Amino acid sequence: MTSTKYNRVAVGGTFDKFHQGHRLLINKAFQVGKEVLIGVTSDKFGGMKGEIEPCNVRMSNLNSLLKGRSGYSISRLEDPYGVTVHDETVEAIVVSPETEPTAFQINEIRREKGMKSLDIITISMVLAEDGKPISSTRIRRGEIDPRGTVIKKISKNL
Numbered sequence: 001m002t003s004t005k006y007n008r009v010a011v012g013g014t015f016d017k018f019h020q021g022h023r024l025l026i027n028k029a030f031q032v033g034k035e036v037l038i039g040v041t042s043d044k045f046g047g048m049k050g051e052i053e054p055c056n057v058r059m060s061n062l063n064s065l066l067k068g069r070s071g072y073s074i075s076r077l078e079d080p081y082g083v084t085v086h087d088e089t090v091e092a093i094v095v096s097p098e099t100e101p102t103a104f105q106i107n108e109i110r111r112e113k114g115m116k117s118l119d120i121i122t123i124s125m126v127l128a129e130d131g132k133p134i135s136s137t138r139i140r141r142g143e144i145d146p147r148g149t150v151i152k153k154i155s156k157n158l
Contacts, residue, residue: 006091006119009033010084012077013099014041016052017139018061019146021096021126026062028123029094030069037090038062039077046077051140084118085109092119 011029015022029036040046040062043055052058059074066072075082084090084106095103100122107117125133128148138144142151 006033008035008037008087008090009092009094009121010037010039010082010090010118011094012039012041012080012082014046014052014136015058015062016046017136017146018058018065019126019134019136019139020148021134023065024123024126025094025096026066028121030072032092032094032121034071036072037083037087038072038074039082040074042076042078045079052136081106081109085113085115088115090118091116092121094121094123096123097125 009029009032011025013022013025026036026038029038040055040059046052046055046058053061055076059076062074080102084093093103093106100120103118103120103122107120110117126148128134128138128144128150130144130150132138134144134146134148139146144150
């Protein structure tokens with residue numbers, strides 16, 4: 001458990017088909033940060049991943065999930081970096097192994113601008129019951145549910 005308290009922590013994602021991996025990412029951000037800046041990919045930027053829920057739906061789902069919590073803001077991401085490459089008050093970023101390379105790119109951009117690098121906190125992937133990572137893509141395909149339970153396919157050959 002990371003006990004460091006940062007003043008401002010960033011976290012970003014598509015947050016489509018909200019699942020246990022997303023929950024871990026968000027919880028970790030609140031655990032280490034006093035203020036959490038949550039970036040949600042816009043329809044245009046997030047749409048590159050295929051059929052996803054509209055951005056306003058995904059943002060509304062996050063607001064519902066975070067009811068009762070304070071110290072956060074949700075904004076649209078039009079690119080992979082959001083406020084992290086402009087806002088010097090952001091001190092850390094919480095990422096998954098999948099998005100960790102973007103955090104390294106953010107730090108490269110920050111260094112080029114003479115800004116302090118962000119501390120990168122990488123969570124582990126949450127595995128479904130079949131031992132493979134839970135992902136929105138797998139949920140959209142009907143392989144698993146948001147908790148990582150494998151959805152049994154009924155064979156048509158019976």
